[in-house]
Amino acid sequence: MPQAAITVEGISKRFRLFHERPTSVKERLLRLRGSRAEDFWALRDVAFEVPEGNTWGLVGANGSGKTTLLKIIGGILRPTEGRVVTQGRIAALLELGAGFHPELTGRENVYLNASILGLSRHETDLYFDEIVAFAELEEFIDSQVKYYSSGMFVRLGFAVAVHVDPSILLIDEVLAVGDEAFQRKCLRRIREIQAEGRTIVFVTHAIQQVQAICDGAVMLDHGQIRAMGDVADVIKEYRLVMLRRHIGFARRDLTRAAEIAGVELLDGEGAVSSVVPPGGELTVQVDVRANRPVDDPVISMVIYDGDGQFVFRTGTAEMRLGRLEGKLRVGFEMSSLPLADGRYSLTVGIHDRSERVVHDWHDQRYVFDVAGGLMEETQIFIPVETRVERL
Numbered sequence: 001m002p003q004a005a006i007t008v009e010g011i012s013k014r015f016r017l018f019h020e021r022p023t024s025v026k027e028r029l030l031r032l033r034g035s036r037a038e039d040f041w042a043l044r045d046v047a048f049e050v051p052e053g054n055t056w057g058l059v060g061a062n063g064s065g066k067t068t069l070l071k072i073i074g075g076i077l078r079p080t081e082g083r084v085v086t087q088g089r090i091a092a093l094l095e096l097g098a099g100f101h102p103e104l105t106g107r108e109n110v111y112l113n114a115s116i117l118g119l120s121r122h123e124t125d126l127y128f129d130e131i132v133a134f135a136e137l138e139e140f141i142d143s144q145v146k147y148y149s150s151g152m153f154v155r156l157g158f159a160v161a162v163h164v165d166p167s168i169l170l171i172d173e174v175l176a177v178g179d180e181a182f183q184r185k186c187l188r189r190i191r192e193i194q195a196e197g198r199t200i201v202f203v204t205h206a207i208q209q210v211q212a213i214c215d216g217a218v219m220l221d222h223g224q225i226r227a228m229g230d231v232a233d234v235i236k237e238y239r240l241v242m243l244r245r246h247i248g249f250a251r252r253d254l255t256r257a258a259e260i261a262g263v264e265l266l267d268g269e270g271a272v273s274s275v276v277p278p279g280g281e282l283t284v285q286v287d288v289r290a291n292r293p294v295d296d297p298v299i300s301m302v303i304y305d306g307d308g309q310f311v312f313r314t315g316t317a318e319m320r321l322g323r324l325e326g327k328l329r330v331g332f333e334m335s336s337l338p339l340a341d342g343r344y345s346l347t348v349g350i351h352d353r354s355e356r357v358v359h360d361w362h363d364q365r366y367v368f369d370v371a372g373g374l375m376e377e378t379q380i381f382i383p384v385e386t387r388v389e390r391l
């Protein structure tokens with residue numbers, strides 16, 4: 001049994017939340033005495049060990065505490081309870097641009113970052129050209145980083161983190177920001193770092209990456225460990241939870257900050273219709289109205305079968321809608337519906353990315369029929385061409 005490179009012991013993290021911004025001195029004074037502040041536990045009693053030389057994936061829905069946990073492991077945040085023991089130098093690639101000073105140039109930031117990670121000026125000199133080449137920033141290295149794009153930030157941050165010879169590398173979701181070619185390069189580099197026997201913890205939504213490169217995984221759910229250890233087991237649990245996470249939304253308090261103003265079901269010609277043949281086309285068109293500006297909303301659609309069993313879910317999470325003001329029309333176009341004959345119901349909702357806040361939720365309020373397939377007792381529709389040859 002190899003030694004643990006990272007030991008996380010009973011970590012809990014509490015944040016203080018203030019719900020409304022105090023507007024006057026008087027209010028502020030009242031706030032001091034009153035109990036407006038609410039404790040929020042972003043992590044609760046989290047414990048696990050990462051053996052030296054292992055790569056572990058950290059997964060969980062948005063807001064489940066992944067970044068907070070990485071920051072605590074990296075020594076950037078102090079836990080409220082518990083402790084973390086690590087062996088060796090840690091390099092952390094956390095939020096975009098974290099650790100970079102906007103007024104300094106790329107070159108100056110490389111030296112600054114490297115020195116924070118414990119490298120001497122001379123050591124950094126040795127790595128410098130390699131870092132810049134890896135980041136593909138030769139032309140921009142003497143520009144102030146405030147002019148960098150998000151992709152450039154990630155490239156430079158990753159390049160520094162992987163070249164400073166860390167024993168432990170912590171990587172937050174930032175890799176998803178770079179372009180695909182750079183992501184591939186990062187994954188290649190991660191494999192090299194693995195081969196050198198270093199320890200890695202990385203956060204990702206790309207489950208294939210966890211499957212491909214991790215020796216173990218941890219899944220967080222509302223700040224608590226939901227599954228841990230074997231990659232296949234953790235992924236199974238993660239998929240299950242991600243599929244079911246809309247259950248219970250209907251019972252939440254709705255903020256009504258944004259509302260569903262209308263839902264139409266349209267056929268292939270764009271005509272309103274609630275009957276679709278198997279394999280037919282169906283568009284669910286959702287009109288959304290913001291009653292006040294809403295940051296980063298996600299519009300979701302869920303399909304249930306006639307027995308109320310969950311069938312499918314999709315949404316705009318990947319699209320990053322940004323700030324919503326006024327009206328928005330979202331069309332979920334399903335060009336070939338693989339459903340068998342029967343009655344289905346639709347849920348449409350608006351929530352935030354962490355899924356803690358639900359703005360509006362129309363639970364199984366819309367109905368459509370799949371009809372004309374002359375099929376009985378099947379669950380899905382698979383287009384089949386049957387060929388018979390007499391031999």
Ligand SMILES: Nc1ncnc2c1ncn2[C@@H]1O[C@H](COP(=O)(O)OP(=O)(O)O)[C@@H](O)[C@H]1O
Nearest residue numbers: 015016042060061062063064065066067068069
């Ligand atoms: N500095 C902070 N103050 C208050 N709440 C915070 C702070 N940082 C994170 N949180 C909250 O803690 C929870 C976990 O956040 P985070 O660790 O960023 O989750 P993840 O990375 O899994 O999306 C979220 O609900 C987030 O809003």
Ligand SMILES: [Mg+2]
Nearest residue numbers: 066067068173
């Ligand atoms: Mg995060």
